[in-house]
Amino acid sequence: MSISQKNTHINEDLSPEMSLARNGKSFNWAKHFLGDEMGRDAAKLYSFCRLLDDMADGDIPNGNTRLVAIRGGLKNHQPTADRTMTEFYPFMQEKNIDRDVVLALIDGLLQDQNVVAHENEDELLRYSYRVAGTVGLMMCKVLNCHNPAALAHAIDLGIAMQLTNIARDVLEDAMMGRRYLPASWVDNITADEILAAMRSADTARIELVAAGIDRLLALAEIYYESGRLGLAYLPVRAHISIAVALQVYRQIGVQLKNRGTPWQNGRQHTNILTKFICTSQAMQSLLSRPAKRQAHNKALHHALAGLPHVS
Incomplete structure (x- = not known):
């Protein structure tokens, strides 16, 4: 799982604002529109989730052991003395962030410690809920959005962003032995075979993976619309x-798709001009803000049955 661009030089002493500026450039850009107080709160949430992610990915010494301990403490209503949790827990209580949602996030991150080779779309969506839909739920509390009807859309936006992450990082994830693309989409190709296809310029397998990524991006579009x-x-x-x-x-x-899904060339980036264009497009969404809110499409959550705040 990747919250945003990974930085191999992890510094737990960074302030939340510095962590966001260094590691989450897209989110840092968006934060400037929140104002000071809400922006600081959003940075705190990002920094916490990012540290948990870095623990799971082995970028922090003893990270996996710490993550398991944090989970155990939360599960037993006794937060551990781990600095990551002691610094976040008062904020978690202040914002009334659901303990089960944080546990679901940690479960998703721990899932990455096993062999990552999703079998089908439902498995992919459940994973995406855990590592990103949960962040959407927590962000609702940070943004003072307390209407229960908003939660389903927040989950969907988190899922959409995670699907984009996966599409962007197919090559990097394969280098870590991970294949998030469902086996049923890509003829059960393994992470090692993805790497071998890139290195040998195996056209058939490169196109097979590209087709899986295109399908992933099409699925993301459905969840972006709900978000x-x-x-x-x-x-x-x-x-x-x-x-x-x-x-x-x-x-x-969009860039990945428009360029022919060249996953074998590494990840896509958005430059400053593109961010300005995207910002202009986002501003226009205020003009089409509906007076009457639309009901959530429950079919989007069929695969998520039983997870926190999923109806």
């Missing part, structure tokens, strides 16, 4: 910020 409908529940400044984040993040997939 976009959820903007109407947000305060105006939060609407603008999340709309910007949505447009900038979605643009990664």
Whole structure:
């Protein structure tokens, strides 16, 4: 799982704002529209999730052991003395962030410690809920969005962004022995075979993976649309910020698709001009903010049955 661009030089002493600026450029861009207080709160949430992600990926010494301990403490209503949790727990209580949602996030991150080779779309969506839909739920609390009807859309935006992450990082994930693309989409190709296809310029397998990524991006579009409908529940400044984040993040997939899905060449980036264009597009979403909110498409959550705040 990747919250955003990975940095191999992890510094736990960075302030939340510095962590966001260094490691989450798309989200940092969007944060500027939130104002000072809400922007600081969003950075705190990002920094916490990022540190958990870095623990799971082995970028922090004893990270996996610490992550398991943090999970055990939360599960037993006794937060551990781990600095990551002791610094976040008062904020978690202040914002009334659901303990089960944080546990689901950690479960998703721990899932990456096993062999990652999803079998089907439902398995992919459940994973994406755990590592990113949960972040959407927590962000609702940070953005002072308390309408229960907004939660389903927040989950969907998180899922959409995670699907974009996966599409962007197919090559990097294969280098870590991970294949998030469902086996049923890519003829059960393994992470090692993905790497071998890239190195040998195996056209057939390169195209097979590209077709899987195209299917992934098409699925992401469905969840982005649901996430976009959820903007109407947000305060105006939060609407603008999340709309910007949505447009900038979605643009990664747009670029990948428009360039013929060249996954074997490494990840796509959005430059400053592209971010300005995406910001302009996001601003226009205020003009189409519906007076009457649309009901959530429950079919999008069939695969998520039993997970926190999924109806």
